Each structure stands twice: as structure tokens, then as C-alpha cells.
Amino acid sequence: xxxxxxxxxxxxxxxxxxxxxxxxxxxxxxxxxxxxxxxxxxxxxxxxxxxxxxxxxxxxxxxxxxxxxxxxxxxxxxxxxxxxxxxxxxxxxxxxxxxxxxxxxxxxxxxxxxxxxxxxxxxxxxxxxxxxxxxxxxxxxxxxxxxxxxxxxxxxxxxxxxxxxxxxxxxxxxxxxxxxxxxxxxxxxxxxxxxxxxxxxxxxxxxxxxxxxxxxxxxxxxxxxxxxxxxxxxxxxxxxxxxxxxxxxxxxxxxxxxxxxxxxxxxxxxxxxxxxxxxxxxxxxxxxxxxxxxxxxxxxxxxxxxxxxxxxxxxxxxxxxxxxxxxxxxxxxxxxxxxxxxxxxxxxxxxxxxxxxxxxxxxxxxxxxxxxxxxxxxxxxxxxxxxxxxxxxxxxxxxxxxxxxxxxxxxxxxxxxxxxxxxxxxxxxxxxxxxxxxxxxxxxxxxxxxxxxxxxxxxxxxxxxxxxxxxxxxxxxxxxxxxxxxxxxxxxxxxxxxxxxx
Numbered sequence: 063x064x065x066x067x068x069x070x071x072x073x074x075x076x077x078x079x080x081x082x083x084x085x086x087x088x089x090x091x092x093x094x095x096x097x098x099x100x101x102x103x104x105x106x107x108x109x110x111x112x113x114x115x116x117x118x119x120x121x122x123x124x125x126x127x128x129x130x131x132x133x134x135x136x137x138x139x140x141x142x143x144x145x146x147x148x149x150x151x152x153x154x155x156x157x158x159x160x161x162x163x164x165x166x167x168x169x170x171x172x173x174x175x176x177x178x179x180x181x182x183x184x185x186x187x188x189x190x191x192x193x194x195x196x197x198x199x200x201x202x203x204x205x206x207x208x209x210x211x212x213x214x215x216x217x218x219x220x221x222x223x224x225x226x227x228x229x230x231x232x233x234x235x236x237x238x239x240x241x242x243x244x245x246x247x248x249x250x251x252x253x254x255x256x257x258x259x260x261x262x263x264x265x266x267x268x269x270x271x272x273x274x275x276x277x278x279x280x281x282x283x284x285x286x287x288x289x290x291x292x293x294x295x296x297x298x299x300x301x302x303x304x305x306x307x308x309x310x311x312x313x314x315x316x317x318x319x320x321x322x323x324x325x326x327x328x329x330x331x332x333x334x335x336x337x338x339x340x341x342x343x344x345x346x347x348x349x350x351x352x353x354x355x356x357x358x359x360x361x362x363x364x365x366x367x368x369x370x371x372x373x374x375x376x377x378x379x380x381x382x383x384x385x386x387x388x389x390x391x392x393x394x395x396x397x398x399x400x401x402x403x404x405x406x407x408x409x410x411x412x413x414x415x416x417x418x419x420x421x422x423x424x425x426x427x428x429x430x431x432x433x434x435x436x437x438x439x440x441x442x443x444x445x446x447x448x449x450x451x452x453x454x455x456x457x458x459x460x461x462x463x464x465x466x467x468x469x470x471x472x473x474x475x476x477x478x479x480x481x482x483x484x485x486x487x488x489x490x491x492x493x494x495x496x497x498x499x500x501x502x503x504x505x506x507x508x509x510x511x512x513x514x515x516x517x518x519x520x521x522x523x524x525x526x527x528x529x530x531x532x533x534x535x536x537x538x539x540x541x542x543x544x545x546x547x548x549x550x551x552x553x554x555x556x557x558x559x560x561x562x563x564x
Contacts, residue, residue: 085118085136143184158417168265186220215245240495243507247470247521258502262297321355326463339513363455382429470521
């Protein structure tokens with residue numbers, strides 16, 4: 063195993079700029095790592111070897127010629143297979159799109175290409191991002207590098223596992239109810255959900271359009287800030303894109319000071335149902351922040367208790383609408399009925415029966431029911447009213463605190479298959495992350511340590527007001543530094559090479 067793959071994106075960028083290593087060497091080292099371990103991890107659905115090496119060679123040539131390059135030029139990255147890319151298949155983890163190639167790049171992919179970052183490939187996910195464990199992929203589950211018998215979180219478990227297994231220094235994910243942050247928590251990585259509209263969603267296959275958000279996955283807060291600055295900013299192709307400039311997130315991550323900041327502990331995001339080891343690590347993080355000069359205050363957000371129920375009405379309703387285009391007629395899989403008349407309705411039924419997995423079918427049925435005549439006001443309309451109350455809770459909380467803090471997930475990674483037959487238990491994994499999506503505020507998860515019960519990673523979540531992503535990076539970088547000083551290095555340095563046995 064090359065030592066290069068253990069370097070952060072920031073360190074790799076510095077080595078490349080100094081000429082200590084070539085982009086081809088860095089990219090090849092990560093491709094070799096994928097070849098060595100991904101048969102066990104299953105983080106990648108497609109590996110983009112030829113193009114990645116060609117981009118890296120071009121970066122080396124330009125650098126040798128003295129051209130001015132982006133700071134991350136030559137630093138490789140993986141992309142969640144929900145984000146469309148020219149030249150690589152985009153499947154959304156579903157049989158219904160198996161082998162499909164997009165005719166255009168997502169805006170975030172265009173920005174990666176403009177920065178000349180080699181794209182290593184597309185990462186695994188729960189089908190159409192519907193899941194909390196990456197067990198609902200049509201192409202097999204991804205495994206947690208800490209313990210291959212456990213889940214890597216979801217829906218973006220492939221991106222988090224790729225970064226945790228040193229297969230990629232950076233990755234892109236999408237977060238609808240915690241799908242970047244929750245995998246970050248259980249794999250010991252950093253995951254960020256930007257402010258809604260702060261990063262373009264153009265080219266991300268939509269599950270729930272009012273909740274989805276693309277964001278960075280990395281092994282450090284600084285690395286996430288570097289990637290966030292690449293992909294952020296206004297996009298005229300996305301009608302929900304904010305006009306704001308992306309801001310100096312890297313500078314915020316380097317500021318290194320929380321003195322005088324008020325950090326609010328959310329009363330409703332803790333206590334009963336949270337694993338003792340999760341609560342212990344969270345309490346330690348609070349003490350470290352208090353010791354660094356932050357003021358710790360308790361805030362109450364009473365409507366957060368209803369966030370999970372409201373989310374699981376809004377999200378499937380929007381998903382049922384967004385997935386209506388997968389009809390077996392325009393693109394993707396087409397299955398013809400075996401007998402009877404060849405009508406569009408029957409072709410659609412046969413295609414969806416074969417192409418969609420159980421979880422996708424479950425959510426389409428739930429969403430269609432919630433939107434149906436006679437039930438719209440009782441279910442979808444009522445859930446939107448709860449959403450407004452959650453937004454008001456955030457407003458009240460941020461009047462008392464500069465940032466909010468909570469555990470990212472109530473437990474560490476559970477075993478593969480443990481909750482597949484209990485969808486409600488699976489949905490509870492997102493109880494702490496969902497409120498941020500309901501309100502559109504930014505959230506960041508960083509490693510908080512290992513739980514005593516099982517030696518698996520715990521995540522700490524930070525939340526900031528909308529458009530104040532820089533606060534997350536400022537506080538997150540300080541807490542990360544304090545924790546690593548306590549541990550004697552990054553959390554992933556304590557991980558087994560691959561974790562557990564198969």
C-alpha cells in the first residue's frame with residue numbers, strides 16, 4: 063500500500079504544487095488501492111481508470127509548463143452515482159438505470175473538471191438514495207471499512223466507505239435526510255450538508271427536490287472546506303440556487319478560535335434511544351469546546367420530535383413525483399409484458415416491477431397515497447405545516463446560540479441485515495440529521511471518537527443558520543483539532559486496515 067493514499071487532500075495538494083509527487087502517481091496509488099480492497103468494500107460501482115489517469119497526466123504536463131492551476135488540480139475524487147457524468151454510467155444504484163449514460167455533466171462535475179481533479183469513479187448508494195445503510199443498492203451492499211460485517215451508513219455509504227478505506231481522498235455525496243452526515247458518523251469521516259441552494263443540484267437525480275443537497279465527503283474539516291469552495295456558488299441551471307458567493311470557507315477552517323461563541327446543545331437530540339458510547343463521546347466533545355472558551359447553552363426545539371414523521375411524508379411524496387419519469391418509454395430499462403395487450407400502462411408496470419427495489423416501491427406507494435385526493439391536506443399538507451414549525455424552532459435556537467451541536471446518529475454502525483426487515487427502525491437512524499434538511503440549514507458531521515461498547519466511530523453534528531456555512535468550518539476545525547490532540551492523531555489512524563472479517 064502506497065503511503066500517498068494516507069495523505070489528506072490538503073497535503074496532497076501541497077505535495078503536487080511543490081513537485082514532490084506527480085498527479086499520475088497520486089491517481090495511480092488510489093486506483094491501485096481500489097483494485098486491492100474494493101472487492102471487499104464494494105464502494106465503487108464504476109472505476110474510471112483511463113480518464114482519471116489522462117486528466118492526471120494533463121495536470122502534470124501543465125504544471126511542468128508553469129501554468130497556474132487550481133489548488134486541488136491533480137487531487138483525485140470519487141462521485142456518488144446519483145450525480146450524472148459524461149463518459150461514465152449513472153445508475154442511481156438501480157436496475158432501472160443500469161448501463162445508462164448521461165448526455166451531460168452535473169454542474170458540480172463540470173466544476174471538478176474545471177479544477178482538473180481526476181474522477182476515480184462512481185460510488186455505491188441505496189437505490190435512488192432511499193435508505194440509511196447502503197443495503198438497498200441493486201448492485202449489492204457496501205461494507206464499513208471499520209468492520210466488514212457492518213453497514214457504512216446511507217444512502218451515501220459508498221462515498222463515505224471509499225474515503226474511510228483510503229480509496230479516495232475526497233468524494234461527493236448527496237444529503238436528503240442525513241445521507242452525507244450519517245455515513246460520515248459511522249465511518250469516521252467528515253461529511254457536510256451545505257445550506258440548501260448553496261451548491262447546485264443540477265444533474266443530481268432528484269429524490270425529494272425540496273430536501274436534496276450535494277456536499278463534500280472527506281477525512282478532515284479543511285479538506286471538506288477546500289472541496290466545498292470548488293463546488294459551491296450560484297448556478298443559473300438550478301432554480302433553487304442561491305445568488306450568494308461561496309465565501310472563504312477555507313479561511314474559516316483555519317481560523318482556529320471558538321472563544322466567546324455560544325454553542326447550543328439541542329435538548330431533543332439526545333437522551334433515550336441514544337447509545338451510551340455515543341452520549342459519552344458527545345459529552346467529551348462539549349467539555350473540549352468549553353475548555354477552548356466556548357459558552358455551552360441548552361436550547362429546546364420541541365417540534366424536532368415531529369421531524370421524522372413529517373419527513374417521511376414529504377420525502378416519499380416528492381419521490382413518487384420525481385420517479386414518475388422512469389416509465390420504460392423514454393430511457394432506461396424497458397420490460398415488455400409476457401402476454402396480453404402491449405399498452406403503455408402494462409409496459410410501465412412490468413418495467414417498474416422489474417427495475418425498482420422493495421424500498422423504492424415502498425416509498426412510491428407511501429408518497430402516492432399521501433398526495434392522493436382526500437388525503438393531501440391530512441398528510442402532505444400537515445407535514446408542510448410541521449416543517450414551518452421546525453424552521454421556527456431553528457430561528458429561536460439560533461437567537462440563543464451561534465451554532466447547535468448534537469450527536470450525528472443515535473448509534474454506531476449496526477450489522478448488515480440487522481434492520482432490513484424493520485423499515486421503521488432503519489428510518490430512526492436519521493432522527494438527528496433530518497431537521498437540518500427540513501429547514502434548509504447547513505450541517506457538518508465530524509468524528510467524535512470510538513464507542514466503548516464496540517470500538518466503532520461516533521459522529522458529532524454541528525448546525526448553523528442558513529448561509530452561515532463558514533461557522534461550521536470554524537467550529538468544526540477547532541473541535542477536530544482538540545479531539546486529534548486528545549487521541550494523538552486522526553481517528554482513522556486507529557482503524558483496522560479494512561476492519562473485521564467478511
